[in-house]
Amino acid sequence: MITLFQFPRALDVPNPSPYCLKVETFLRLAGLDYQVRTLLNPARGPKGKLPFIQLDDEVIADSAIILRTLERRLGLDLDAHLDAAGRGRALAITRLCDEHLAWLLVYFRWIDEEGWAEFRPLFFAGLPAPLRALVPRLVRARLRRGQLAQGLARHSREELLEFAREDLQALSELLGAAPYFGGLQPCSADAAAYGVLANLILCSLDNPLSRLAREYPVLVAYCERLRDKFWA
Ligand SMILES: N[C@@H](CCC(=O)N[C@@H](CS)C(=O)NCC(=O)O)C(=O)O
Known part of the structure; x- marks a missing residue:
């Protein structure tokens, strides 16, 4: 199971952080199951920022690294149709x-x-x-x-x-x-x-x-x- 740690919803968008919303949008575009845990304090993340995810026993921070890791681990490629x-x-x-x-x-x-x-x-x-x-x-x-x-x-x-x-x-x-x-x-x-x-x-x-x-x-x-x- 993928757990996404991010800020609570706010400002009439699913997430007020562009990076948190990027990761959650990626999960939806890829059709992956996930759960969300909300945090207010980014210092609780391994790199002092949100978002981060837990994938099985591993904690992964930074939206770019999260997307890359998910693609590699789960054999996904959202860009497969591109040259x-x-x-x-x-x-x-x-x-x-x-x-x-x-x-x-x-x-x-x-x-x-x-x-x-x-x-x-x-x-x-x-x-x-x-x-x-x-x-x-x-x-x-x-x-x-x-x-x-x-x-x-x-x-x-x-x-x-x-x-x-x-x-x-x-x-x-x-x-x-x-x-x-x-x-x-x-x-x-x-x-x-x-x-x-x-x-x-x-x-x-x-x-x-x-x-x-x-x-x-x-x-x-x-x-x-x-x-x-x-x-x-
Ligand atoms: N490069 C990171 C940037 C993440 C980031 O800057 N997150 C902000 C929220 S939008 C944050 O947690 N800032 C806390 C801080 O700078 O103390 C990513 O892509 O995930």
Whole structure:
């Protein structure tokens, strides 16, 4: 049995973390049985982040390593219908989503003042009062240090939105008229793409990045399609 450890559902999406939603979407695309255990504190994961899974007796962290391990162990290949170039494209889309667009998502929730003013009360509503004052500030300060080290938080808001526009435009062009990034059937990149795009487009937030993402009708229709087919 596969046990997925992730944050509780929030913000009107199955998971507020693009990486947790990526893994759970992958499990659904692959038609695997799994159970979910929710955690609030990512420090309980083996790498200090969520998601992680337990597969038999083994604990595996990081969405990319989880997907790769599941594919190898269970003899799955969501990209089997793709040629070599299609597989390369799927990896490039996944990396764009995981390593760039998801970082922008974090910036516009946690660092940007307008995004933070909206996100903080919604996301931390369930915390008891003494923690509600402290925890958000501590987590935000840690994420800001991470974003500064990565480099994104050194740019202006306008520069960041321009990066986001390029990412979203590229995803929209790559998808085109196809139902999935894998073409007529989903591929591994659809897990990563849905993880971050649903968190921008379908979530209850209305920050500048979500507003920008909702300007792409191809991506909005894509999120609705995956939601209706795999999450209904
Ligand atoms: N590379 C990791 C990234 C996971 C990640 O950044 N998870 C975030 C939630 S979206 C987290 O747990 N952050 C906790 C922290 O940074 O302290 C993956 O693909 O799983």
